[in-house]
Amino acid sequence: MDVKRKVEESAPPIVRYKGISKAYGDHQVLDHIDLDIRPGEKIALIGPSGSGKTTLARLLMTLEKPTSGTIEVNGEQLWHMERKGKLVEADEKHLHRVRGQIGMVFQHFNLFPHMNIIRNVMEALVHVQKLPKAEAEARSLEMLERVGLKDRTHHYPSQLSGGQKQRVAIARALVMQPRIMLFDEVTSALDPELVGEVLDVIKNVASEGEMAMMLITHEMDFARDIADRVLFTDGGRIVEQGPPEQILEHPRSERLKLFLARFRRHFGDSADVMTAVGLE
Amino acid sequence: MQFVTPLLEGLKVNLEILVVSTLLAFLMAFLAGFGRLAKYRVVRGITLVYVEVFRGTSLLVQLFWMYFALPAMHVNVSAMAAAIIALGLNYGAYGSEVVRSCLLAVPKGQTEASIALNMTYPLRMRRIILPQAWRMMLPGFGNLQIELLKGTSLVYLITLADITYKGMILRSANISQQSLIFAWMLVIYFVVAYALVLLIRYFERRAAVGRG
Numbered sequence: 244m245d246v247k248r249k250v251e252e253s254a255p256p257i258v259r260y261k262g263i264s265k266a267y268g269d270h271q272v273l274d275h276i277d278l279d280i281r282p283g284e285k286i287a288l289i290g291p292s293g294s295g296k297t298t299l300a301r302l303l304m305t306l307e308k309p310t311s312g313t314i315e316v317n318g319e320q321l322w323h324m325e326r327k328g329k330l331v332e333a334d335e336k337h338l339h340r341v342r343g344q345i346g347m348v349f350q351h352f353n354l355f356p357h358m359n360i361i362r363n364v365m366e367a368l369v370h371v372q373k374l375p376k377a378e379a380e381a382r383s384l385e386m387l388e389r390v391g392l393k394d395r396t397h398h399y400p401s402q403l404s405g406g407q408k409q410r411v412a413i414a415r416a417l418v419m420q421p422r423i424m425l426f427d428e429v430t431s432a433l434d435p436e437l438v439g440e441v442l443d444v445i446k447n448v449a450s451e452g453e454m455a456m457m458l459i460t461h462e463m464d465f466a467r468d469i470a471d472r473v474l475f476t477d478g479g480r481i482v483e484q485g486p487p488e489q490i491l492e493h494p495r496s497e498r499l500k501l502f503l504a505r506f507r508r509h510f511g512d513s514a515d516v517m518t519a520v521g522l523e
Numbered sequence: 524m525q526f527v528t529p530l531l532e533g534l535k536v537n538l539e540i541l542v543v544s545t546l547l548a549f550l551m552a553f554l555a556g557f558g559r560l561a562k563y564r565v566v567r568g569i570t571l572v573y574v575e576v577f578r579g580t581s582l583l584v585q586l587f588w589m590y591f592a593l594p595a596m597h598v599n600v601s602a603m604a605a606a607i608i609a610l611g612l613n614y615g616a617y618g619s620e621v622v623r624s625c626l627l628a629v630p631k632g633q634t635e636a637s638i639a640l641n642m643t644y645p646l647r648m649r650r651i652i653l654p655q656a657w658r659m660m661l662p663g664f665g666n667l668q669i670e671l672l673k674g675t676s677l678v679y680l681i682t683l684a685d686i687t688y689k690g691m692i693l694r695s696a697n698i699s700q701q702s703l704i705f706a707w708m709l710v711i712y713f714v715v716a717y718a719l720v721l722l723i724r725y726f727e728r729r730a731a732v733g734r735g
Contacts, residue, residue, distance in 0.1 A: 306635050335644070343641045353636035357654050357732065367640035370650060399732070412636075419640065 255318060257282045257344075257422055257455050258303060263312035265298050265479075272298045274479035275312070280423065285449055285456045287466035287487070290476035291502060296459045299476070300425040303457075304347045305338050316341050317422060343371075346421030350428040352408040354400040354415070360387065361396040364415045372419065386414040390444050406437030410444050417448065423455040424448075430462060438462070445469070463506070467491055475499045526693050526704050533689030534711055537675040540603070540685075544610035545671060551615025556622025570619070577616035583677050585609045590681040606678040614671045621663035625656040658730040665723035669716050676712075686711060 256279035265273040273295045280286055288296040301307045303314060305321070314321040323330045324337045333341075355363050361383055368379035387393050390410040400408055409429055416424060426445065430438040442465050449456060449469050460466055466473055466487060473490040475483045475498075483496050494500045558570030577585070589605035600608070629652050637647040679688035690708045694701045 304635075304639055306638060339641060339643060342638075345639075347639040349632060349636065349639075351632055353630075353632035355633065355636070355651055355655075357658070366650065367642060370646055371641050371643075416639065 254282050256280055256315070257284075257317055259315040260299070260303075261313045261315070263299075263302065263314060264310045265295070265302060265307065266310045271479050273302075273309075276479075276481060278474075278481065280455050280457065282422070283453050283455055285458065285469050285471050287458045287460055287470035287473045288476055289460065289463070289466060289473060289490075289502075290482075294476040295479045296476045297427055300347065300427050300457055300459060303423075304345055304425060305342050316344055343419075344422040345425065346416035346419055346423070347425040347427065348409070348412050348416050348429050350431050352400070352405075352412045352432075354408055354411055356400050359397050359399050360392065360403070360411050363400070363411060364418055367415075367419055383414070383418055386418045387411070389417075389447070390414045391440075404437060405433045406440045409433065409441045413441070413444055413448070421454065423457065426456065426458045426460070428459050428461065430460070461506075463491055463503075475502065477502070526697075526700075526707055529689045529693060530686055530704075530707055530711060533684060533686035534715070536678070536683055536685040537672070538715070540606050540610065540675050540678060540683075541672055544607045544614070544675075545668065547607060547611025548614040548618055548667070548671065551612060552618025552622050555615065555619030556626065559619065559623045560626060573612075574616045574619055577613050578620075582609065582613050582674055583680065585613055586677055586681050602678070602681050602683050605681060606675070606683060610671060610674055610678075614667050614674070617667055617670075618664065621660050621667070622656075625659040625663070626652065628659055629655045654730075658727075661723060661727045661730060665720065665727075668719050668723065672716055672719060673712065 258278075258280040260276050260278040263273055263276040263278075264271070272293075276295075276299065278299075288299065290296050298307065302309050303316075303321070309322060313323060319341055320330065320333070321338070321341050322333050324333045325331075355366065358366065361380065364383040364386060365376075365379045368374045368382060369376055372379075374382070384393065384396065387396055390413055392407060392410055392414070395403060395407065395411075400411070403411065413429075429445070430441050433441065442462065445458075446465075446469060448454075456469075458466065458470065470487050472484060473487045474481050475490060475494075475496075477498050483490060483494065483499050490499070491503065494503055555570045555574055558566050559574070561567050561570070586605065586609045589600060589609045590602055593600060593605075633651055633655065634647065637651045642651070675685065676687045679685050679691070686708060690704055693704050697704065
């Protein structure tokens, strides 16, 4: 499935990280990151755990605050706002306004356990976007159909499999129509046989959406299929980036070569592994 | 059976105190529970003092304070009001710990998902966090509710004609039957306590929707 769309090279970025750093005490998680994401662009972040890729997404979702640097969303400051001609720290109201353009799917789903599936999806449409209930329900049903769960609308999260839960979480984020969606290791908590159904849904969304996507993933084949650009992070920096073929097949830096080699040894990577094993 | 009627008459006082002081205790539990988690240090400090003073001193002494010491400082409260305020503040202090710990026990992912859906703090509390915390609060509240009921037996020491007071009157007039009188008091307390248990169970079942 070719899901890649032409990304407007000249368009202003939908997201711009500028000199972003994040530290927890002495531990530097992100170290002066600069990164532009163009509207509709699909980027995949790969790298060892603790390399800062999840933090990069969490800063954009306003779940964590950068230590220094700025983030712009659609040309507007996210963590800062202008007051009397000076850039000051954003207040809750400002964050609320800007983060409406961002959506996120989490590794552990984080569905609301006390609400059934349709209410999970409708909740923010009704109470945040203030849509009339009937319209919110119609749009939610449509979205659940898209992720193949129309027959589960009155079930509760505890009654679903991991793959189904994650598809609900995707529907819940999508229905808000964000300009950029963050997928934070969304298949890492799933049983192996359930990974495919979730990846298929994301591919499907990627193929038709104008939406930009940031995928944090350990699924290399998936990154290759979907991403316009793959970024390799290590030690809080973006070490190498480029088109998937270049990054995954012709890595230049030693660190990326090592990461990919280790990765293949642990997880296997279709034909590549066979070749590697055959050669040994 | 001739003892039951006067005892039940006394029970009315206990029930009245039970209902009103429960309402006050609830209010205080939520105010102080949220207060302990407040952004501002002053608020956290004030609530901490309230909670520790009322948990750390005896309920009986608190009753005496309200009823005997405050009038000496020219603050007049009726015995009934003193009983309600003392019980409400005392159990509200305990309840606030239930509220606080249950709010903290809702997984962080729930807050994060709410932020990702751009919910404001009040919306997030009302629709996502509190309904889940509420379910966890119920067993703790159930315990305190029964404790509060039994705590109402102390109000006879500040002159209220509750079930214990009536029992003592009956006893002094029928000293040979005191075992029977005390037995009736036990039974009546137990019946009310059990009714409360059933009520709490009903709420727990209702709050369990969606949990496998």
